[in-house]
Amino acid sequence: MATNLDLIRRTYEGTSEENGRNLLAVLSPDIEWTEAEGFPYAGTYVGVDALMQGVFKRLGSEWTGYHADVHSFIADGERVAAFGVYSGTYKATGKSMTAPFAHLYELRDGKIIRMRQYVDTVLVARALT
Template identity: 55%
Template sequence: MTNLDIVKSTYEGKTSEENGKNLQRYMTSETLWTEAAGFPYAGTYQGFEQIEKHVFARLGSEWIGYNFAVEDYVAAGDKVIAYGTYSGTYKTSGKHFKARVAHLWQLKDGKIVSFEQFVDSKTVNDAM
């Protein structure tokens, strides 16, 4: 698989569970995952278990219909960018949001080395 194919497999599965399994398949215990400063789950996490605990579990429990609609991808060498729009409704406030976002992935030898999120976090925080 190409780097682009690997990244696409983490977004374009039939279910979010399939996307998560593909993500886990291409990560290592050394993979670094950075949520943007200002984002509610900001920080850098290492390995799937930390990402699951600090990001995905919270997205799943705190939001209704949280989604990243990928608009397109840009791939060059060991880097892939996915960009589009986040949306969802925060359970506690009942407020819906949309925010533009880009994800920068770096891969090596068919494995994800790092992920970095760039997002307009104001709209997310306003919904919360």
């Protein structure tokens, strides 16, 4: 049986398509996903459809080469943290960014029930204007 750390790793370490499939497979139907205040998609999204429409569809349509490159993971029971760097080019301005992030996941019975994003939003915002 896969550990919580294994489940989260699989959402980052493959191709974009693999990561997306792996994420969908481990999201609780009533996921609570919080994007940091000051981030372009700030707020809490409840449910898979709200998350896909409010965050991932927009990332795919508004950015070129958007990527979350994780360099470290920490697992503590039902919580897993991922630390890394976002990168990408905002289509509307043509400006690129790189910004450090942390994602804190809470899992129950092999499903992500909560995620909270921490990110240097100033570095992201510079690409938007």
